Amino acid sequence: MARRMRPTSGPLDPRAKAILQAVIDDYVTTASPVGSQALVERYSLGVSSATVRAILADLEAAGLLSHPHTSAGRVPTDLGYRFFVDTLLQLKEPGANDKKLIQQGLAGSNVEERLGEASKVLYQLSHHAAVVLTPRPSALVVTKIEFVRLRDDRVLAILIGHGGQVQNKLVAVDFAVSPEELVQAANYLNELLRQGVNIEDVRGRILNELDAERAQYDVLTSKALKLGAAATDLSAPERVLIEGAGTFLEAPEFAEDVKRMRTLFKALDEKHKLLTLLDRVQRGREMQIFIGAESEFSSQGDVSVIATPYASGDTVLGTVGVIGPTRMDYQRIIPLVNFTAQVLSKALGEE
Amino acid sequence: MARRMRPTSGPLDPRAKAILQAVIDDYVTTASPVGSQALVERYSLGVSSATVRAILADLEAAGLLSHPHTSAGRVPTDLGYRFFVDTLLQLKEPGANDKKLIQQGLAGSNVEERLGEASKVLYQLSHHAAVVLTPRPSALVVTKIEFVRLRDDRVLAILIGHGGQVQNKLVAVDFAVSPEELVQAANYLNELLRQGVNIEDVRGRILNELDAERAQYDVLTSKALKLGAAATDLSAPERVLIEGAGTFLEAPEFAEDVKRMRTLFKALDEKHKLLTLLDRVQRGREMQIFIGAESEFSSQGDVSVIATPYASGDTVLGTVGVIGPTRMDYQRIIPLVNFTAQVLSKALGEE
DNA sequence: GTTAGCACTCTGCCAGTGAGAGTGCTAACC
């Protein structure tokens, strides 16, 4: 019997939008439910609290706000944030200082370092936990293979790829290799991957060659191929770096609820949920924002993830992002993540 | 006027020791102060609670136990744990299953991976946070240098060391290098570090040569030395890997005290305190146990750190350990850390 | 459509209370 009930998906009039925005603004900073009174006091809305109350009731009916209990103020729902992010968001470009810090922060001298630095700087600037999905080793586009002999039957394989990426692997072989054979094996394999393909494909080719009869007769070729097969057998998965998980303790809604905190940290420690989520972003090839229960990451639906891929040239390597309470300053964090990914991509792409 | 007051440092009679051990055992499992009644019930001490009370009072006078408040049971002090660890400890060897898990867990195919796995397996078996101090890049004992040309003025330097350790660095040079020059430069530099010295020393030699007049006249030598100088200019510091920090939330003494939790996580996120602590262990070249306030890590003195160095052959590379609440099962964790370090060292040393 | 007014509800906080746990002391016991 609501006077002005509107369809859930219907458009919102500008005043309702303004009030939704105000509720979110207020809740993001104060972390406590916001009432009609507080809204008219803090924001010059030009109407009385009773009117605001009516609109709040509408917004609640539309599923954008909710009520912890009868006599509490309103809190945005996941849907409310979603609507906000999709239609009301006014991005705040990172300040010149933040930009400088990001650029300086990513000055590391190799890929691994830079990824670590990206997570660190993102954590420090966002004041939320930062996450980085590292490149999948087996997706490396190999441009060169090197072998270093450690012992008669023990060889260190070094795979070099685009953007200064390097993978190394200890290979135990069941035959003796001389230094000269190693050099020739490397030459032979490098010939095989002239135009640069990823490790998995290289491996495919090598295994093919190995099957071909030719290899049966030529000991040297056989050794080279066996070495190549072992070197490209990278089972190591991509990893997730997490920096600054402790920031969740600064958010009262977590700090006050031990149980919630515990399940969150368990999820962070186990990482695989986060990994599949970030992997999805990587495949999607563009920024994605998961609000609350939208990601299956948190069953409680109280954390949001903002993540975007980074690349070297045209190849997407991984994902960088921020994970924090649903109550998060999206307007500030989104551009921050974006800019970090850009700088990171540039740093990785220019070599 | 205590009947049987003893000097703080004096020896404890066997019964007092047994009771101290019982208090610690009980407190470690229950996390709540333990009273005289509970002791006689749970441990067959053969005396009444009144006698136990008298002994508890003695132990408290000696500084080994303390009293949260008048009507609470006893809790071990840092000194109490210390005494326990130093004189009462009966190490419990890891079970066959745990040993197997550690050995299987460290099967990674390069150094980085193995360190990550070491922290993971230690976290999973100890149910506390695991820490690993990675090798300091600049301490790497280089056995070989390789260069890969990425662009005219951009070179990827790869430094290979003992135990399959690899460092790579992107080098921007202010002169053009041809592929042939790169090969020659690598040969020249590899000649320079024949018998294997660490990066810092290599760098010293290179800079020396660069000063010598010879380099002034020979362009090739000069380029090689400049490349070498740039490649060995590793400013990257050792890092600390932390796995399973969320386990602190399982300990009631932390979960119930948000403030304590917060300062702990802040310290873990910042890492440098932990880094200096672990570095100290590395220099000490043997296992060290820091109980509560003994480490400057936690100002509250509520966490303990058990850490031990790992090595490749004779060279200590870093540290591996566990960090958890002071109330920790030392008898089980100490051998676990030890065994992990042993397996890790073996894995890193055998190549 | 907007607003003032009002009854209603729910939380958070406070003080008070009683049960329970554990101590330390004393006096009796072996």
Place this chain on the structure above:
DNA sequence: GGTTAGCACTCTCACTGGCAGAGTGCTAAC
């Protein structure tokens, strides 16, 4: 002389009822 039972004492913790405050939703007037 060490050991023990008994007891008074202290402190915490959980529970209670009451009260102030915040915020809502409804209604009637503007």
